[in-house]
Amino acid sequence: MIIGVPKEIKNNENRVALTPAGAAEIRKHGHTLYVQTNAGVGSGFSDEDYRTAGATILPTIEEVYGIAEMIIKVKEPIAQEYNLIKENQLVFTYFHFASSEELTHAMIARKAVCLAYETVEKADRSLPLLVPMSEVAGRMAIQEGAHYLEKPLKGRGILLGGVPGVPPARVLILGGGIVGTQAAKMAAGLGAHVTIMDVSLPRLRYLDDIMPANVDTMMSNEYNIRDRIKVSDLIIGAVLIPGAKAPHLVTRDMLKMMRPGTVLVDVAVDQGGCIETCKPTTHENPTFIIDDVVHYCVANMPGAVPYTSTLALTNATLPYAIQLANKGWQKACRENIELQLGLNVVKGEVVYKGVSEAWNLPYTEVTDVLQTATV
Numbered sequence: 362m363i364i365g366v367p368k369e370i371k372n373n374e375n376r377v378a379l380t381p382a383g384a385a386e387i388r389k390h391g392h393t394l395y396v397q398t399n400a401g402v403g404s405g406f407s408d409e410d411y412r413t414a415g416a417t418i419l420p421t422i423e424e425v426y427g428i429a430e431m432i433i434k435v436k437e438p439i440a441q442e443y444n445l446i447k448e449n450q451l452v453f454t455y456f457h458f459a460s461s462e463e464l465t466h467a468m469i470a471r472k473a474v475c476l477a478y479e480t481v482e483k484a485d486r487s488l489p490l491l492v493p494m495s496e497v498a499g500r501m502a503i504q505e506g507a508h509y510l511e512k513p514l515k516g517r518g519i520l521l522g523g524v525p526g527v528p529p530a531r532v533l534i535l536g537g538g539i540v541g542t543q544a545a546k547m548a549a550g551l552g553a554h555v556t557i558m559d560v561s562l563p564r565l566r567y568l569d570d571i572m573p574a575n576v577d578t579m580m581s582n583e584y585n586i587r588d589r590i591k592v593s594d595l596i597i598g599a600v601l602i603p604g605a606k607a608p609h610l611v612t613r614d615m616l617k618m619m620r621p622g623t624v625l626v627d628v629a630v631d632q633g634g635c636i637e638t639c640k641p642t643t644h645e646n647p648t649f650i651i652d653d654v655v656h657y658c659v660a661n662m663p664g665a666v667p668y669t670s671t672l673a674l675t676n677a678t679l680p681y682a683i684q685l686a687n688k689g690w691q692k693a694c695r696e697n698i699e700l701q702l703g704l705n706v707v708k709g710e711v712v713y714k715g716v717s718e719a720w721n722l723p724y725t726e727v728t729d730v731l732q733t734a735t736v
């Protein structure tokens with residue numbers, strides 16, 4: 362198969378979809394690999410590193426999209442990239458369709474095969490291609506939150522861990538999955554008082570068992586959320602309903618109940634956000650303020666720590682990319698249900714329920730497109 366790796370062009374997105382080690386693996390399986398010049402520089406990999414691994418370097422993004430049967434990238438395509446995507450081209454990346462109607466319609470129109478990292482799912486319901494970036498974003502959420510709690514950045518001016526004789530800050534985490542767990546570990550390690558809310562009792566039981574004494578758990582419901590936001594200094598949005606729009610757990614009216622300088626970090630912004638007033642921001646301009654409450658809503662948080670994120674992401678994606686390259690997408694998706702669940706939009710058809718529901722679009726069973734697929 363002919364595989365292309367473009368350079369990411371989203372704001373401050375420094376990750377790349379394939380390391381030189383991954384490139385060598387792909388070449389070992391007999392595939393042809395084109396990498397756009399400087400695609401890896403943000404993550405510390407030079408064109409020469411990719412050439413040594415057997416890839417051919419192409420000077421422009423147009424050439425990469427033009428030649429490849431499969432594009433492997435990191436972030437969802439942005440407007441500048443829509444028209445580069447060809448009919449029947451397999452695009453393996455994060456899409457987060459439920460948060461962008463425009464992207465959904467663009468990919469339907471391009472008739473591409475869109476296999477989304479974030480909905481590839483294992484039998485135990487875990488999301489193997491989301492986990493590594495959620496680990497990064499969960500840990501980052503606390504360092505960003507601590508930073509924006511500082512007074513010069515319009516925060517409350519409170520130190521997460523407090524000091525002897527002065528109580529620590531209170532951190533509320535909505536969603537105790539991967540992001541929530543990693544955030545709780547970081548916040549607890551710094552000495553903050555942490556509350557994790559989730560709707561899953563088994564998950565709360567597990568967290569209660571493994572977390573240190575300065576972490577408590579609570580059932581997630583509107584009553585409890587309204588109660589806790591009044592006393593929380595830092596609130597982390599970390600809920601997920603896979604492939605679907607995030608529910609708004611913190612509504613506009615609740616901001617008035619918070620203290621001035623409270624910081625909200627809505628990590629779930631890439632699925633539309635679980636805080637109603639969150640709108641996607643960039644690393645260049647990460648925050649905005651409503652009702653004296655600081656909102657941090659960067660949709661590609663791991664892009665700021667590419668030396669960690671690129672390695673963590675490609676550790677997880679490479680085995681799936683190799684299956685797709687070796688077998689072609691139809692055979693690979695027929696034989697591996699995990700990959701099949703990653704199919705979201707295929708040749709103009711929406712084949713993922715959460716996406717069809719988010720935008721009120723007709724839904725086609727994924728098995729229908731797998732049966733009729735000819736390319």
Ligand SMILES: NC(=O)C1=CN([C@@H]2O[C@H](COP(=O)(O)OP(=O)(O)OC[C@H]3O[C@@H](n4cnc5c(N)ncnc54)[C@H](O)[C@@H]3O)[C@@H](O)[C@H]2O)C=CC1
Nearest residue numbers: 494495498536538539540559560581600601629660661662
């Ligand atoms: N902004 C960014 O750069 C990044 C964002 N993310 C996003 O972070 C979000 C969370 O991801 P993960 O932690 O991997 O998901 P996960 O599936 O591991 O955890 C989600 C948790 O939310 C819980 N939940 C569902 N409804 C809830 C409710 N009403 N109240 C409280 N909890 C509820 C679930 O029970 C589950 O434990 C996703 O939207 C993901 O895409 C992940 C990585 C980077």
Ligand SMILES: CC(=O)C(=O)O
Nearest residue numbers: 455494631660661663
């Ligand atoms: C998961 C995701 O959206 C990211 O890593 O940017």
Ligand SMILES: [Mg+2]
Nearest residue numbers: 631660661662
């Ligand atoms: Mg994101």
